[in-house]
Amino acid sequence: MPPFTKLTPNLVVADVERSLSFYADVLGFTRALQVPDEPPYVFASVTGGPVEIFFNVAEAVLKDHPDWAGKTVASAGNSMFIEVDGVDALYDRVRPRAKVVMPIVTQWYGMREFGIEDPDGHIIMFAQRVQPLP
Secondary structure (H helix, E strand, O other), X not given: OOOOOOOOOEEXXXXXXXXXXXXXXXXXXXXEEEEOOOOOOOXXXXXXXXXXXXXXXXXXXXXXXXXXXXXXXXXOOOEEEEEOOOHHHHHHHXXXXXEEEEEEEEOOOOEEEEEEEOOOOOEEXXXXXXXXXX
């Protein structure tokens, strides 16, 4: 088995600044890196504790990968599942400012979770363990 050490989602987005604003202002991540230094950005990242997310503008990605043309930016088949402390407080804070795709619920497997959609259609699930595994 390889010595995996980190996973960083790399999202293709229509507007990097819009994504930065959503992830920082709505979700509470910290802006980490922007390329170039001033907008319009072609790449950026945010961090929150051990979680890091990259954003790449679609036009730049298609220059490097022309075979990806015509593919959707996001789909329900691709989502992020982020574990947090204080999931109810996060839900209360985010709900008025984001499109909720799954209201908060405690699942049979002991996770309390909810889902939102970011401006590009990426689905983000936030969860907190509230009961032991069955």
